[in-house]
Amino acid sequence: MRHLSAGRLIAILVILLPVVALLSMTVGTVSISWMDTLHAVFGNSSNTQIDTILFEIRLPRILLAIFVGSVLATTGAVMQGLFRNPLADPSLIGVSSGASVGASLMIVTAGGFIQGGALVGLSLVSVGAFIGGFTATLLVYRLATSGVGTSVTTMLLAGIAIGALAGALNSLLSYFSDNDMLRQISLWQMGNLSGASWLKVTIMGLVAMLLMGLFPRDSKALNALLLGESEARHLGVNVQRVKRRLIVLTALGVGVSVAVAGLVGFVGLIMPHIIRLMIGPDHRWLIPASGLAGAILLVVADSLARVVVIPAELPTGILTAILGAPFFVALLLQQRKDV
Amino acid sequence: MTMLVCDISLHLSGFDLLRHISLEVKAGKVTAIVGPNGAGKSSLLKVLTGDMSPTKGDVYLNNRLLNQWPLLEKAQMLAVLPQHTLLNFPFTADEVVGLGRIPHQTGIAKDTQIIAEALELVDASYLQRRFYTQMSGGEKQRVQLARVLAQIWQPSRFGEQFLVLDEPTSAFDLSHQKLTLDIVRQLAQKGVGVVMVLHDLNLAARCADNLVVIDSGVIAAQGSPEEVLTEPLIDRVFGVKSIIAEHPITKRPLVIT
Numbered sequence: 001m002r003h004l005s006a007g008r009l010i011a012i013l014v015i016l017l018p019v020v021a022l023l024s025m026t027v028g029t030v031s032i033s034w035m036d037t038l039h040a041v042f043g044n045s046s047n048t049q050i051d052t053i054l055f056e057i058r059l060p061r062i063l064l065a066i067f068v069g070s071v072l073a074t075t076g077a078v079m080q081g082l083f084r085n086p087l088a089d090p091s092l093i094g095v096s097s098g099a100s101v102g103a104s105l106m107i108v109t110a111g112g113f114i115q116g117g118a119l120v121g122l123s124l125v126s127v128g129a130f131i132g133g134f135t136a137t138l139l140v141y142r143l144a145t146s147g148v149g150t151s152v153t154t155m156l157l158a159g160i161a162i163g164a165l166a167g168a169l170n171s172l173l174s175y176f177s178d179n180d181m182l183r184q185i186s187l188w189q190m191g192n193l194s195g196a197s198w199l200k201v202t203i204m205g206l207v208a209m210l211l212m213g214l215f216p217r218d219s220k221a222l223n224a225l226l227l228g229e230s231e232a233r234h235l236g237v238n239v240q241r242v243k244r245r246l247i248v249l250t251a252l253g254v255g256v257s258v259a260v261a262g263l264v265g266f267v268g269l270i271m272p273h274i275i276r277l278m279i280g281p282d283h284r285w286l287i288p289a290s291g292l293a294g295a296i297l298l299v300v301a302d303s304l305a306r307v308v309v310i311p312a313e314l315p316t317g318i319l320t321a322i323l324g325a326p327f328f329v330a331l332l333l334q335q336r337k338d339v
Numbered sequence: 340m341t342m343l344v345c346d347i348s349l350h351l352s353g354f355d356l357l358r359h360i361s362l363e364v365k366a367g368k369v370t371a372i373v374g375p376n377g378a379g380k381s382s383l384l385k386v387l388t389g390d391m392s393p394t395k396g397d398v399y400l401n402n403r404l405l406n407q408w409p410l411l412e413k414a415q416m417l418a419v420l421p422q423h424t425l426l427n428f429p430f431t432a433d434e435v436v437g438l439g440r441i442p443h444q445t446g447i448a449k450d451t452q453i454i455a456e457a458l459e460l461v462d463a464s465y466l467q468r469r470f471y472t473q474m475s476g477g478e479k480q481r482v483q484l485a486r487v488l489a490q491i492w493q494p495s496r497f498g499e500q501f502l503v504l505d506e507p508t509s510a511f512d513l514s515h516q517k518l519t520l521d522i523v524r525q526l527a528q529k530g531v532g533v534v535m536v537l538h539d540l541n542l543a544a545r546c547a548d549n550l551v552v553i554d555s556g557v558i559a560a561q562g563s564p565e566e567v568l569t570e571p572l573i574d575r576v577f578g579v580k581s582i583i584a585e586h587p588i589t590k591r592p593l594v595i596t
Contacts, residue, residue, distance in 0.1 A: 084428075220441050223434075223438055226426060226427075227435075228421075228426075230421065235438065235490070236410045236411040236442040282434060
């Protein structure tokens with residue numbers, strides 16, 4: 001039995017997200033009270049220092065967490081549906097490993113001027129990550145597509161092959177880098193939201209809107225695909241077109257997420273899984289609920305990342321796993337009890 | 340209005356799976372396909388439903404080439420139940436049957452009613468809220484049957500409807516085998532053309548209007564069960580000595596081996 005209806009869960013998450021976001025505004029190296037935060041948010045604050053902290057540092061960071069979290073979780077849900085495998089995640093199609101190589105390559109080759117070097121306000125590392133991630137996905141997709149369509153199995157295998165190759169390239173780059181570069185590479189791979197800027201928020205926000213606008217169209221097709229590709233075709237789904245559209249959107253979404261926030265693990269794999277355990281696999285509800293829950297998880301994780309080791313900060317990716325894993329285990333245990 | 344298979348051949352990686360097969364599936368009739376393992380029954384179904392394109396020949400659905408129908412319109416006329424459906428996600432029976440309503444825009448209320456009726460018809464109402472992943476093989480197959488029934492529950496405005504079943508009774512006990520054949524007969528009476536692959540010759544003899552025997556990729560015989568089921572044919576195709584008797588009640592042929 002499911003304990004929660006989809007509508008109720010989504011309602012709870014919709015209420016929870018702004019509360020969590022507001023709470024997150026108050027925490028950090030400088031603690032700002034609830035009242036001051038509310039005053040500032042509703043535009044009648046006199047304290048410019050607080051305004052600067054809230055609107056130039058924290059707000060972009062929280063918005064970035066919301067967009068990245070929702071994109072990672074929804075693309076995870078979509079990939080699990082497309083691959084008919086509840087353990088799939090966006091990294092399966094090569095986007096994360098490709099992005100890793102792109103970022104490492106930029107860190108190692110651009111080395112010295114990494115801080116200064118920038119393309120229209122985005123760091124070279126971000127640009128490298130996006131290009132790497134997108135290229136790897138296209139490569140995997142090309143390898144798996146023949147005259148008769150895209151084979152999901154071949155795609156999985158091609159993803160593993162490209163992932164292995166990318167891993168080797170990454171190791172090679174690490175081998176030739178100095179201590180400082182090594183630290184930068186490994187920090188990037190942990191995922192971090194501390195580099196948030198309004199430019200990144202805008203780009204990420206546009207991508208998130210695009211995905212949220214287009215994914216619902218294919219929810220029913222994804223449901224049908226869970227039965228199998230031939231079954232979906234007999235239900236009137238244009239399988240090849242749906243596959244191509246979802247893979248391109250996922251590559252775009254994850255590519256941009258990785259570019260602005262590094263490799264934030266766990267959200268894409270586990271969040272849809274947790275939601276599925278609660279409300280079932282119907283993508284019409286699974287995708288929006290995963291998006292909301294992913295956003296909440298990342299906002300909470302990032303808030304903790306800012307405060308647990310004050311005055312320093314932890315990379316966000318570490319916190320997402322520390323927070324999400326025990327919750328997931330608890331759900332699994334509860335499900336075992338129900339059976 | 341019919342489904343028409345015109346002189347099709349299918350070659351796959353150097354093998355002739357099907358050779359010069361012509362077949363007419365009439366709306367309102369039950370066509371059963373029988374034959375030994377590996378004879379090409381499933382390949383024929385795949386060609387018939389458009390899962391595979393024939394190397395030569397054409398398949399027509401209601402006087403139009405099968406692959407020229409828009410996918411959604413085709414899905415309202417032709418439902419297909421595969422032998423096995425691998426579904427690893429915890430949908431409830433309700434939700435699985437609801438997938439059969441994807442090609443339609445009849446609204447939630449109507450769909451809910453059809454889903455309940457389809458589950459009732461296959462004796463699976465008690466499964467409504469149970470998880471598909473926790474059902475037995477026979478229960479899963481009944482839910483899948485309800486799904487394809489829900490898909491062609493109401494007549495389509497695009498043409499006659501057809502239901503293709505690949506060994507629908509293989510996972511069923513006696514009572515559900517009979518239930519399935521009863522459902523198939525009812526559908527035929529409503530005007531649906533049914534094609535099914537069966538292994539049990541007596542089940543086929545009991546419910547088929549047209550019996551097609553396939554052997555090594557060609558049609559060995561086709562016609563009414565009385566015409567087709569003869570002792571020499573069963574010996575030739577299956578390599579089994581048999582006696583053909585008459586069923587005391589249905590008067591259909593009864594194969595005794």
